[in-house]
Amino acid sequence: MSFTHINIGSLLAPTPVVMISCSDRDKNFNIITIAWVGVVNSKPPMLSISVTPERYSYGMLMDTKEFVVNFVSEELVKFADFCGVKSGREINKFKACGLTSIEVEELKYAPAIDETPIFMACSVREIIQLPSHTMFIAEVMGVYAKDYLFDENGRVDFKKAKLVSYQHGEYYATAEKLGFFGYSIASEEVLKRRMGK
Ligand SMILES: Cc1cc2nc3c(=O)[nH]c(=O)nc-3n(C[C@H](O)[C@H](O)[C@H](O)COP(=O)(O)O)c2cc1C
Numbered sequence: 561m562s563f564t565h566i567n568i569g570s571l572l573a574p575t576p577v578v579m580i581s582c583s584d585r586d587k588n589f590n591i592i593t594i595a596w597v598g599v600v601n602s603k604p605p606m607l608s609i610s611v612t613p614e615r616y617s618y619g620m621l622m623d624t625k626e627f628v629v630n631f632v633s634e635e636l637v638k639f640a641d642f643c644g645v646k647s648g649r650e651i652n653k654f655k656a657c658g659l660t661s662i663e664v665e666e667l668k669y670a671p672a673i674d675e676t677p678i679f680m681a682c683s684v685r686e687i688i689q690l691p692s693h694t695m696f697i698a699e700v701m702g703v704y705a706k707d708y709l710f711d712e713n714g715r716v717d718f719k720k721a722k723l724v725s726y727q728h729g730e731y732y733a734t735a736e737k738l739g740f741f742g743y744s745i746a747s748e749e750v751l752k753r754r755m756g757k
Contacts, residue, residue: 576595577640580593581672590617590620592643597609600697613694616648636673642657664681667683678703684696685698722734740754
């Protein structure tokens with residue numbers, strides 16, 4: 561079968577979609593939805609988000625150099641969309657969505673969203689100016705998961721988190737497990753334990 565050229569710039573799918581909560585120095589909080597997010601280092605754990613300078617959140621990120629990555633569950637996806645089409649310049653998105661801000665031990669200003677299943681506290685280490693976006697490279701200072709997500713072995717069961725992915729303008733559910741790291745070479749016994757088959 562042949563391929564057809566698609567003229568749509570940088571297409572990567574699926575990407576995560578996350579709600580980034582941030583703040584100014586007076587603790588005015590905001591949420592911006594971001595799909596251009598990725599892991600960039602393991603020791604120390606680091607990730608990047610790319611934000612255009614027009615965003616209201618941009619000034620907050622530049623000033624406080626901290627933010628929280630809130631994972632998007634199926635329950636939160638409508639709010640994630642809302643926070644990605646409305647600006648904090650005009651409305652308080654925490655209030656408009658009925659979301660609750662909570663303090664994060666590792667950070668001075670940025671709050672987490674209490675309704676998220678998992679969040680990561682991030683502290684900006686490097687800023688790279690690119691032609692359209694600014695890339696904030698941050699160290700992950702703490703990762704938190706809600707208690708209901710843990711299985712009997714103390715592992716986070718991501719199926720329970722019902723996380724959402726993003727594919728070229730659309731949101732998709734991700735809760736179906738297809739395998740696990742190394743499952744292609746795992747023994748029958750491990751497959752049975754981890755996959756139930
Ligand atoms: C699914 C989705 C993904 C988005 N990803 C990004 C992104 O990676 N970078 C970015 O600068 N804006 C992104 N946006 C747009 C911002 O979230 C949007 O402009 C938002 O209203 C900015 O809010 P603010 O002005 O309060 O900061 C995305 C929007 C949606 C809906």
